[in-house]
Amino acid sequence: MREANQIEESSGVRYILVPHAEPSEAYHDMEEFIAAVRNQRLQDRLRQAISGRRPFRQFKNVLANNPTERERWFRFRDSHLRERVLEWLKEEGMEPMEGPQ
Numbered sequence: 001m002r003e004a005n006q007i008e009e010s011s012g013v014r015y016i017l018v019p020h021a022e023p024s025e026a027y028h029d030m031e032e033f034i035a036a037v038r039n040q041r042l043q044d045r046l047r048q049a050i051s052g053r054r055p056f057r058q059f060k061n062v063l064a065n066n067p068t069e070r071e072r073w074f075r076f077r078d079s080h081l082r083e084r085v086l087e088w089l090k091e092e093g094m095e096p097m098e099g100p101q
Contacts, residue, residue, distance in 0.1 A: 029080050
């Protein structure tokens with residue numbers, strides 16, 4: 001921590017701890033995604049997957065058999081994560097910097 005303070009003092013840059021994502025947020029994302037799945041059979045399997053033991057693992061296992069929906073899930077999850085990050089930055093009084101894509 002002392003090293004971080006020295007860097008901050010010499011560079012004028014502010015450092016803050018980035019919070020970890022809460023499992024409840026990830027679980028809510030899965031529920032929201034499932035509600036948007038058009039294939040009723042897949043939707044039922046995903047609902048069942050998250051209602052038992054190891055819901056995150058079971059959810060991924062079900063999607064592993066459906067590459068199209070799996071990719072859609074990754075886009076959906078990434079979009080929601082980005083929204084959370086942008087909101088957190090705003091709460092911290094910071095603006096995001098666009099980097100290389």
